[in-house]
Amino acid sequence: MSDFVIVAEHLSKVFEPGILRKKVTAVTDVSFEVRHREIFGFLGPNGAGKTTTLKMLMGLIFPSSGQAKIFDRPVSDVAAKRRIGFLPENPYFYDYLSGMELLDFMGRLFGLDRHERKKRAYKLLDRVGLGCAGDRALRKYSKGMLQRIGIAQALINDPELVVLDEPMSGLDPIGRREIRDLIFDLRKDGKTVFFSTHILSDVELLCDRVAMVVGGRLRDAGPLDQLLSPRLLHTEVVIDIDGEKKILHLSPAEDVNQKLAEVLASKQRIVSVTPRRESLEDLFVREVKSGDVGGGAEHHLGDPK
Numbered sequence: 001m002s003d004f005v006i007v008a009e010h011l012s013k014v015f016e017p018g019i020l021r022k023k024v025t026a027v028t029d030v031s032f033e034v035r036h037r038e039i040f041g042f043l044g045p046n047g048a049g050k051t052t053t054l055k056m057l058m059g060l061i062f063p064s065s066g067q068a069k070i071f072d073r074p075v076s077d078v079a080a081k082r083r084i085g086f087l088p089e090n091p092y093f094y095d096y097l098s099g100m101e102l103l104d105f106m107g108r109l110f111g112l113d114r115h116e117r118k119k120r121a122y123k124l125l126d127r128v129g130l131g132c133a134g135d136r137a138l139r140k141y142s143k144g145m146l147q148r149i150g151i152a153q154a155l156i157n158d159p160e161l162v163v164l165d166e167p168m169s170g171l172d173p174i175g176r177r178e179i180r181d182l183i184f185d186l187r188k189d190g191k192t193v194f195f196s197t198h199i200l201s202d203v204e205l206l207c208d209r210v211a212m213v214v215g216g217r218l219r220d221a222g223p224l225d226q227l228l229s230p231r232l233l234h235t236e237v238v239i240d241i242d243g244e245k246k247i248l249h250l251s252p253a254e255d256v257n258q259k260l261a262e263v264l265a266s267k268q269r270i271v272s273v274t275p276r277r278e279s280l281e282d283l284f285v286r287e288v289k290s291g292d293v294g295g296g297a298e299h300h301l302g303d304p305k
């Protein structure tokens with residue numbers, strides 16, 4: 001068994017909508033690996049190619065070139081699929097079903113018996129905070145409730161690998177926290193979680209490793225602390241002058257000690273001194289600024305790629 005749950009090798013996707021329509025290059029040469037029992041964040045701005053990559057990994061669309069393996073098997077492998085739970089970006093469920101009926105239906109697809117289906121459905125409804133809404137029809141669910149039932153259905157087969165496309169979308173801060181806790185619990189249970197997002201705080205709080213895509217290309221991949229530049233950006237000094245606060249930004253070239261001595265000599269009070277290093281937000285903005293913002297490079301048929 002290899003160390004990796006997901007291996008993406010040079011994945012590319014060009015959408016070709018037909019004669020005389022523009023081709024769209026959504027993903028170009030994306031390679032990364034996801035290890036067992038890690039929480040892996042797939043990060044990128046809108047239109048970066050996250051959903052397209054996830055669909056290729058789930059075998060829902062074919063790559064134009066490159067390949068992917070899950071559990072050492074090609075993504076089309078049925079036995080491997082049974083070990084995966086997937087939340088699509090905009091899940092559509094037959095909305096006359098109740099939440100409970102949807103979970104029961106999904107359980108049937110995986111061949112679970114009646115008793116097991118019921119047991120798992122109750123547990124999952126509770127786990128995603130829908131304990132009281134299991135009997136309500138999905139068309140009466142709010143956006144956040146639909147997102148929660150989407151996550152519950154992804155877990156009905158007790159999958160070893162959970163793939164979530166924007167799991168926090170549509171959730172309020174409490175809902176986001178609950179889903180974050182659930183993702184941590186999944187890892188505690190020995191699962192591997194791969195999720196896409198553009199919400200930086202979720203990545204910072206959750207992920208062991210991340211990959212960042214911009215304009216369909218992989219920009220960075222690795223542990224978050226290795227991606228962030230340890231370089232000092234500036235030192236922030238807050239001083240108090242007669243009850244009024246003022247913030248000084250000292251560049252790395254400036255002598256912080258000397259500046260502080262000057263401040264003290266002039267009878268001003270120092271409130272705080274904070275060295276500022278690169279945050280995930282700084283990295284994200286840096287990468288997006290240097291890339292094709294919006295992604296999906298468009299070109300006409302016959303244009304050189």
Ligand SMILES: Nc1ncnc2c1ncn2[C@@H]1O[C@H](COP(=O)(O)OP(=O)(O)OP(=O)(O)O)[C@@H](O)[C@H]1O
Nearest residue numbers: 015024026045046047048049050051052053295296
């Ligand atoms: N079926 C399709 N036909 C043509 N172009 C497509 C198709 N699906 C996606 N694209 C294009 O591919 C690019 C990447 O889209 P994708 O949905 O993968 O981005 P994303 O990173 O998931 O964005 P978001 O954060 O908004 O969900 C976009 O330019 C999009 O318009």
Ligand SMILES: [Mg+2]
Nearest residue numbers: 050051052089
């Ligand atoms: Mg998407």
